[in-house]
Amino acid sequence: MKLPSKIYTFLIFLFLYAPIIVMIVFSFNSTNSTGLMAGFSLRWYAVLFSNKNIMQALYNTLILAVASALIATVIGTAAAVGIDKWKKNLFRSSVMGVTNIPMMTPEIVTGVSMMLLFVFMGRVIGRQGILGFGTILIAHVTFNLPYVILSVLPKLRQTDPHLAEAAQDLGCTPLRSFFKAVLPSISPGIVTGMIMAFTLSLDDFIISYFTTGPGFQTLPIAIFSMTKKRVKPDMYALSTLIFVSILVLLILTNVAQARGENKKKKNI
Amino acid sequence: MEEKIIIDLKNISLSFGEEQILKDLNLYIRDKEFLTLLGPSGCGKTTTLRIIAGFLEPDSGEVIFENKNMNGVPPHKRHVNTIFQRYALFPHLNVYENVAFGLRVKKMPEKEIKTKVNDMLALVNLKGFEKRNVNSLSGGQQQRVAIARALANEPSVLLLDEPLGALDLKLRKDMQAELKSIQERLGITFIYVTHDQEEALSMSDTIVVMDSGVIQQIGTPQDIYNEPKNAFVADFIGESNILDGIMRRDLFVEFSGHRFKCLDSGFEKDELVDVVVRPEDVEVVPAEQGMLKGTVTSITFKGVHFEIIVDIKDYKWMIQSTDYQEVDSEIGLLITPDDIHIMKKSVYSGVFGDYSSFSEEFDELSDVNEEVED
């Protein structure tokens, strides 16, 4: 690489990561000043872990992400299998179009419309304050679905359509043939879809904001409500932790993928 | 051969939408026989096989296994196994596990599975490949795994859909012999699909020639070759000169302006017929000694013999002979009663022309296609 392009690359990385670096540095500040680095301490991490509110929100977020990712994966995989069976025609392409629309619509629209639906349903069944874990779970499953379908479908298309028949030929019932012959071939797509659903759910703020009630706060919502006052360095500590965990997750999946590909290459 | 009938297809018809794929198909298959479905692409061979395996239900007609009606019985409850056109091996399992698949489904004890899988791998000459990933195998080896996987289940009938279609010529020949010997050793009924007539002739006990969903002829390879029922069969199996003829009376037929003695009888007087003369049966003699006279238009060396195209009264005959003839020379043909086969007129009469469009260039083109496929 020539020098100018090296400098250019460096500048881009600096631009991208400067805010995060600054945040990480200040999360270790011993005072709550944002202008001056007084000294190194883990004080704000201690404050963070003793904050019951935040810890509860973290727990909620994780539960929600795991549950919604699992449910979306099961429903989405089943849907993809169904769609794959259809012949290529107008009907199929319109179904795919409908599947994709929720990914395009602004989150605020999805959020508001879902809230409206839930409140309306609450009225119908005569319940006040229906918004909570149930409704936010439904919302997350809904916006996760298209991502799962879109990561499973290509895998299905790549697998030999005769695999399921071969399994039935060897004595499997149709259902069992799916689990024994088709599922193993599409599992990489399913895992990708599930990880995507998990991270999307972790990350979501807008839709969550509209579809949950006071009884169930997720981490992004908790942070947002705290920043309405004054942002304290324990938020930097929290954000640093989130950043590091995502980084670790990313490295792990990359390593796993690279290993998988190496193995495949060895076999071929 | 035993006369026990193992599969009986009665009046099978099937349509996909508007298009009728199988038309009133009747066929029975004897125990332990090697039966081949032969026909051009799209004639309904795979469809017939899928009906036997249970992947397709016929619109009408009966599928009978050993006197039991199988209509509506799902594939996993039928005692047949299939070798698919593209093998359909399980990519996530190794060779051993692929072969063991059906046995595991049956919940066979682990020890018996081991013996069985080893036996099967020995049968197809794949000992030592147990741990290999199936994607790392060559086409021929994958084919063997597919055979071992199917045979491990001890089916009474094995269905093979163009199993050698993806292999190169040499390997195909080896596998043909191997399949035939496996079939004879294990005493299993094979229903074999191919569009390669040579393969069909060399392997089968019985050949079923199909075209556009209709069975044209059922018979032994000799029957099919020597006594084709109509012009389609004559043209599809081997090379043949198909001529318009008139049956003057029993044992006498007239074609190409000459009256020949033949062995066929039972036709009306002066009935119009199709006459088949195989290229290798004709004897080339000097022009003045021939029953028919013609001009050589081209000659091609084929190794075992020369292929000579002869123009006789505007019909281009193909003759195979070991003697070289000059192009444009006049030669005579000698045809004995034995060489002549008479067929009733059919919808296929006149469809297959003479050898006028047949040229070396054409041959080369089809060779290139074959290589691309391989």
Ligand SMILES: Nc1ncnc2c1ncn2[C@@H]1O[C@H](COP(=O)(O)OP(=O)(O)OP(=O)(O)O)[C@@H](O)[C@H]1O
């Ligand atoms: N699922 C289907 N839907 C509609 N038409 C079909 C279907 N399957 C097969 N066909 C049609 O049925 C006809 C017979 O098909 P089949 O697969 O039995 O042919 P084949 O003799 O096996 O040919 P090949 O030698 O090319 O494999 C073809 O015209 C094909 O287009």
Ligand SMILES: [Mg+2]
């Ligand atoms: Mg076919």
